Amino acid sequence: MSLVAERMQRIAPFYVMDLLAQARKLEAEGHSIIHMEIGEPDFDTPAPIIAAGQRALAEGQTHYTPARGLPALRQSIADFYLERYGTPVDPERIIVTPGSSGALQLVLSVLINPGESVLMADPGYPCNRHFVELVDGKPLSVPVGPESGYQLTAELVESAWQPDTKAVLIASPSNPTGTLVSDSEMQRLHETVKRLGGILIVDEIYQGLVYGMAGGTALRFAGDIFVINSFSKFFGMTGWRLGWLVAPQPFIDPLDRLAQNIFLSAPTLSQFAALSAFSPEVLAILEERRQAFETRRDFLLPALRELGFSIPVTPQGAFYLYAGCEKISDDSRTLAKDLLEQAGVAVTPGLDFGAHQPEAHLRFAYTTDLEKLSEGVERIRRFIAA
Numbered sequence: 001m002s003l004v005a006e007r008m009q010r011i012a013p014f015y016v017m018d019l020l021a022q023a024r025k026l027e028a029e030g031h032s033i034i035h036m037e038i039g040e041p042d043f044d045t046p047a048p049i050i051a052a053g054q055r056a057l058a059e060g061q062t063h064y065t066p067a068r069g070l071p072a073l074r075q076s077i078a079d080f081y082l083e084r085y086g087t088p089v090d091p092e093r094i095i096v097t098p099g100s101s102g103a104l105q106l107v108l109s110v111l112i113n114p115g116e117s118v119l120m121a122d123p124g125y126p127c128n129r130h131f132v133e134l135v136d137g138k139p140l141s142v143p144v145g146p147e148s149g150y151q152l153t154a155e156l157v158e159s160a161w162q163p164d165t166k167a168v169l170i171a172s173p174s175n176p177t178g179t180l181v182s183d184s185e186m187q188r189l190h191e192t193v194k195r196l197g198g199i200l201i202v203d204e205i206y207q208g209l210v211y212g213m214a215g216g217t218a219l220r221f222a223g224d225i226f227v228i229n230s231f232s233k234f235f236g237m238t239g240w241r242l243g244w245l246v247a248p249q250p251f252i253d254p255l256d257r258l259a260q261n262i263f264l265s266a267p268t269l270s271q272f273a274a275l276s277a278f279s280p281e282v283l284a285i286l287e288e289r290r291q292a293f294e295t296r297r298d299f300l301l302p303a304l305r306e307l308g309f310s311i312p313v314t315p316q317g318a319f320y321l322y323a324g325c326e327k328i329s330d331d332s333r334t335l336a337k338d339l340l341e342q343a344g345v346a347v348t349p350g351l352d353f354g355a356h357q358p359e360a361h362l363r364f365a366y367t368t369d370l371e372k373l374s375e376g377v378e379r380i381r382r383f384i385a386a
């Protein structure tokens with residue numbers, strides 16, 4: 001009998017981490033690798049945030065904070081919603097968490113009873129399935145494709161809905177596709193989920209990283225949804241492990257109780273550092289970076305299409321392109337391995353993002369500079385031609 005809990009059989013590894021380890025090994029052996037597999041900004045945390053963290057450390061801010069987070073940080077987040085998105089949010093509804101990963105864990109633990117199902121898009125962020133498994137819920141993956149911009153729609157939700165369905169989880173912009181849910185579709189999704197008696201959870205971790213359009217928040221339409229967010233991606237703070245959630249008021253007490261028990265508090269130093277994340281100085285740096293990501297997308301998207309990858313929907317957010325590779329290979333896992341070993345380009349195979357045509361897709365992350373992206377494209381061109 002295995003001493004490891006049975007649920008662990010349903011928790012798959014994050015393959016990209018294996019791939020990254022293999023890429024690092026090849027680099028250590030002297031090979032040059034272009035990294036297009038990494039799901040975090042290549043930019044370091046903006047200097048004013050680091051300076052604020054250093055000041056907090058020097059001042060001895062090394063103790064727990066309240067489980068919901070520093071009141072000043074929750075107020076700053078609320079102010080940000082108002083100033084940037086014109087959406088008033090009561091700071092009492094905000095809970096600061098260890099990354100959005102912590103927020104997802106809290107929300108799903110508070111909402112999902114054993115056996116209840118959660119609908120999510122396939123392809124989608126792989127860890128979500130596992131968070132649902134962790135609370136003995138049932139992740140229900142709904143295949144999505146270019147016709148719906150790789151996102152769930154009200155119709156898809158309605159037809160996938162089961163008697164045991166409790167919640168629908170949307171990520172906009174999405175990982176791995178970089179596509180968004182439009183405002184009107186988000187409203188339809190909200191109405192449908194509400195009519196069916198469930199709860200809508202919207203992961204807005206890539207909020208701020210949108211191109212050619214104004215970003216938004218689903219909180220604009222509805223107060224009875226859960227919104228997940230993070231300092232990781234737009235703010236460039238992945239390693240600080242800091243995120244937040246906005247919940248309807250009646251859920252705040254159970255979320256707070258659970259946060260007290262499993263986290264005690266989000267990292268104190270990170271919270272003090274994040275107090276400076278909304279300053280005009282930092283927002284100016286972040287805007288420059290957003291523009292850099294947009295320039296990279298505008299380079300990589302046509303370049304990959306020209307190489308024969310199919311990207312039917314232009315992604316308007318995050319830093320990913322989810323590309324059909326059927327013209328090049330019918331086995332994306334082997335293609336990713338060969339690209340790494342033979343061409344020195346690391347990309348993520350579709351396998352990481354679900355069961356819907358993973359063998360026909362690769363995820364390219366433009367989290368490296370234009371020069372390297374351009375070199376990566378040339379290497380892939382030579383690999384395909386060989």
Ligand SMILES: Cc1ncc(COP(=O)(O)O)c(C=O)c1O
Binds near residue numbers: 098102171205238
């Ligand atoms: C869609 C999505 N949600 C959540 C996360 C978790 O991020 P973090 O815990 O760093 O906030 C990620 C990370 O890649 C993601 O892509």
